[in-house]
Amino acid sequence: MAETPKSNLQLVAAKAGVSVSSVSRVLNGGSASEDLARKVREAAAELGYVPHASARTMRTGRTDQITLAVADVGNPVYVQMMRTVTGIVAKAGYRLVVSSTGSDPASQIDLVTSLNRGYADGLLMSPLRITEDLVEAMKSSRLPIVVIGTLPADVELDNVRADSATGIGLAVEHLVAQGRRRIALVNGPVDTVPGSARLAGYLAAIERYGLPTSSELQVTATAFTYRAGRKATAALLGQASPDAIIGANDLLAVAALKELAAAGVRVPRDTAVVGMDDTDAAELATPSLTSVDLGSAKRAKAAAKLLIRRIQEPDAPVSRIVIPPALSIRESTGGPA
Amino acid sequence: MAETPKSNLQLVAAKAGVSVSSVSRVLNGGSASEDLARKVREAAAELGYVPHASARTMRTGRTDQITLAVADVGNPVYVQMMRTVTGIVAKAGYRLVVSSTGSDPASQIDLVTSLNRGYADGLLMSPLRITEDLVEAMKSSRLPIVVIGTLPADVELDNVRADSATGIGLAVEHLVAQGRRRIALVNGPVDTVPGSARLAGYLAAIERYGLPTSSELQVTATAFTYRAGRKATAALLGQASPDAIIGANDLLAVAALKELAAAGVRVPRDTAVVGMDDTDAAELATPSLTSVDLGSAKRAKAAAKLLIRRIQEPDAPVSRIVIPPALSIRESTGGPA
DNA sequence: AACGTTCTTAAGAACGTTCCCAAACCCCTC
DNA sequence: GAGGGGTTTGGGAACGTTCTTAAGAACGTT
Structure with missing residues (x-):
């Protein structure tokens, strides 16, 4: 390899025939005579000088x-x-x-x-x-x-x-407007921040619209992942027949889509599906996924x-x-x- | 906030009543008497000492x-x-x-x-x-x-x-075994490393199997993204009717899937689709996507x-x-x- | 008891930078 | 031509760490 020599302020200073502090000043935009600045810049360029990040951090306290x-x-x-x-x-x-x-x-x-x-x-x-x-x-x-x-x-x-609660409210409102009543939730772990927020939001919305709040309509995946979502949805379909499923994030919702397709359930005709987060995955899914954009x-x-x-x-x-x-x-x- | 005081070796040394170098030695696992080690560790714990990364980097030359x-x-x-x-x-x-x-x-x-x-x-x-x-x-x-x-x-x-070339070879071989002959390529920009490799691999494989190598079967997306893939596939479908499409990566292939669905073409019955990279996106797609695992x-x-x-x-x-x-x-x- | 050996601890330089402060210089005025 | 102001440059300390070197203590040997 064409080794770039390791360089520092001292070498640049020596080459330019000036002091270390002057080099630093020029390179950091301080005041300097045109002549000095030129000499410094030439020497720096010639040596391929790049300042050492840690040394700077040490002195300034900033790491960038x-x-x-x-x-x-x-x-x-x-x-x-x-x-x-x-x-x-x-x-x-x-x-x-x-x-x-x-x-x-x-x-x-x-x-x-x-x-x-x-x-x-x-x-x-x-x-x-x-x-x-x-x-x-x-x-x-x-x-x-x-x-x-x-x-x-x-x-x-x-x-x-x-605002997960309001977000789920939007989803439920939308589903209710289409005549859906058995709205299920495929949640992630409830001991997580999003998991608990989404469960609370779901329960509040279900109650607000006077919908059935059967525990069979609620399942919990072991993680917010596709694989866990497939399993959880399979369990859900084994114990209930929802006419809508809300996934606590897009991955869980896509998993629900796939599991429904595998079970021969048509989406959205038989069962509607809504995801959360409105990520790229929602647009890429087939059918494309309605999703709550949590911003x-x-x-x-x-x-x-x-x-x-x-x-x-x-x-x-x-x-x-x-x-x-x-x-x-x-x-x-x-x-x- | 419950400010943790900023601490350094010198403070720890002062608190423990020993020298700076001894503190460093103990904390880095050097030899020391039991008594010294204990005093140092206690002082360090009490002050919540954490070594300063940049200072260490300066001295050792390593950043980790x-x-x-x-x-x-x-x-x-x-x-x-x-x-x-x-x-x-x-x-x-x-x-x-x-x-x-x-x-x-x-x-x-x-x-x-x-x-x-x-x-x-x-x-x-x-x-x-x-x-x-x-x-x-x-x-x-x-x-x-x-x-x-x-x-x-x-x-x-x-x-x-x-080895993109061999990878595309596998895809073409698989498609040919199913009787596909009009195999199209939805490529990314050809001035990129993967883009040129995939084009070369495609052309070689097509020739090897004696397939038609019409330029209408080759389209180039402006980037390796879903959106660019949709446009490129739309253009492809406007100028040819392939019975198989190879996407130069999974995003392009998923885009092809969606574009085919939008055009009412059935996959895989009418047209088969193969992606490359074998990412999560391949498994999540509907229908799930055959993909060349490039490792x-x-x-x-x-x-x-x-x-x-x-x-x-x-x-x-x-x-x-x-x-x-x-x-x-x-x-x-x-x-x- | 003097000396040598080994083990433990301390002092201090060095890493490369920034920045405060003082020295040197220039130009102007009296 | 000496004094004063302002500008340009250099010296050197400091950041917090590691590591080399040396000093000191403890102990065994002659």
């Missing part, structure tokens, strides 16, 4: 990195968030470090404490499960953290949340901006932002092809 | 970070790679920095040179387009780079490549291991690994439901 922690890089809703956040963060001059934590609270606590190691200026996280310990760790962090998702009311941390892209965008603001103004008041849901109607509930 | 550069975080094949790499890399004690470069060569060159800033110990990249400049930049990098994808033969860099997970795994090895032994001989393809047969070519 932001960490995004997600439970599962394979979940399309996180993919959507990553895509959005990458853009925002890059525009503000930060690099994005993506960390896949799994759903385990312990590894998330690790992540939060390791933030104090100083390899990021801030943390963006969307925890699936929130424990007291995690909240404690987040509160005592020296570096800013913005949570994408719901937090207990008394926690003084910036956060951007969805994941907007949430990610708002959270990233919030974090960047807080890094710049650590003492700004705590913000809590709620992104309102919307319904994207597609074929799986009789919408346009 | 590995960067993975992908063109598009939304492409399921990259998602698959990310998932695999995250695991391998974490097990070896590295954090993963994911960088979304887009398909622009300039930003990839930026990335390579910025590697010399020293915020990662190595780079894993899967470039869509390879230019001379990019190759030059990669060759002159001081830090190890492993390329996932095909490189010009004379480039002395570790790389792990797929993306295996490639990512091999590349990550190669990079870790090279970081540890910079002078190891250059490795070129080829992962053989396989065919996952599903409903879209008449496979099992």
Whole structure:
């Protein structure tokens, strides 16, 4: 390989015949005579000088990195968030470090404490499960953290949340308007933040419309994944015959679509299906999937901006932002092809 | 917030009543008397000491970070790679920095040179387009780079490549065995590495089986995305009536499925469809998608291991690994439901 | 009791940068 | 031509860690 020699300020200074501090000044846009600036720039270019990130961090305390922690890089809703956040963060001059934590609270606590190691200026996280310990760790962090998702009311941390309850309300309203009455829920684990929120929203909406609230219409997948969704839907179909199914996220809903197709049930004629998150997967499904847009892209965008603001103004008041849901109607509930 | 005080070795040393170097020694597992070790550990725990990453990097030259550069975080094949790499890399004690470069060569060159800033110990990249400049930049990098994808033969860099040509051969063989003869290709941009490889593989296979090689059977999408795939397939159907379509990746193939459905063409009865990459999207599609497994997970795994090895032994001989393809047969070519 | 050996601890340099502060220089005015 | 202001440049400390080197303590040997 055509080795680029390792270079530093000192070498550049020597080559240009000036002092180290002058090189630093020129390269960081400080005031300098034209002659000096030219010499420095030439020497730097010739040596292929690039500043050493850690050394700079040490001196300035800034890393120009932001960490995004997600439970599962394979979940399309996180993919959507990553895509959005990458853009925002890059525009503000930060690099994005993506960390896949799994759903385990312990590894998330690790992540939060390791933030104090100083390899990021801030943390963006969307925890699936929130424990007291995690909240404690987040509160005592020296570096800013913005949570994408719901937090207990008394926690003084910036956060951007969805409104699952209203979102499910939209789905139920839409289904009821089409004459559906036996509306089932294929949920993810209820000990997770989205899982519990969606169950509560479902129950509230069902009651509001005076629909049957049989426990046979509620099943819980072991995870928010396609595979778990297939199993849960199979169990559901074995114990009830719903005329509509709401999946707690798009993957579960797509799984329901596939399981219904395998069972010979026609969608939407016999059973309508609604997903949540309105990810790419909803559009790609066949039939395309009506889905509750919980604003994941907007949430990610708002959270990233919030974090960047807080890094710049650590003492700004705590913000809590709620992104309102919307319904994207597609074929799986009789919408346009 | 319950501020954790900022702590460093000096504070811990003062609290324990010992020297800074002793604290460092104890915490890094060097030899020390039991008494000293105990005092140090107590003081460290009490202050909630965590070592400062950049300071350590400065001294040791290691960052414990590995960067993975992908063109598009939304492409399921990259998602698959990310998932695999995250695991391998974490097990070896590295954090993963994911960088979304887009398909622009300039930003990839930026990335390579910025590697010399020293915020990662190595780079894993899967470039869509390879230019001379990019190759030059990669060759002159001081830090190890492993390329996932095909490189010009004379480039002395570790790389792990797929065998698209053989992969397409498998697809064509499978289709021909079912009596298909008008086999179309929905390709991505041909100025990309996968795009050109797939076109070449397609042409070779078509010729090998003595099939008609009409240019009307070949269309090129503007990108490897669903949306571009819909347009390209629509154009294809306007100019030819293929009895099979090969998509250059799963997203293009899913787009073809949807476009065929919209046109009232039955899959696989009228037209069979094959994708490439064998991602989650293939299984989730309806009908489920036969797909050429180009070993993306295996490639990512091999590349990550190669990079870790090279970081540890910079002078190891250059490795070129080829992962053989396989065919996952599903409903879209008449496979099992 | 003096000396050598081994083990434990401490002092201090170094990594590459930024930035405060002081030195050097230039130009103008009296 | 000496004094003053302003601008340009350089010296050197500091960030927090690791690691080399050396000093000191403890112990055994002659």
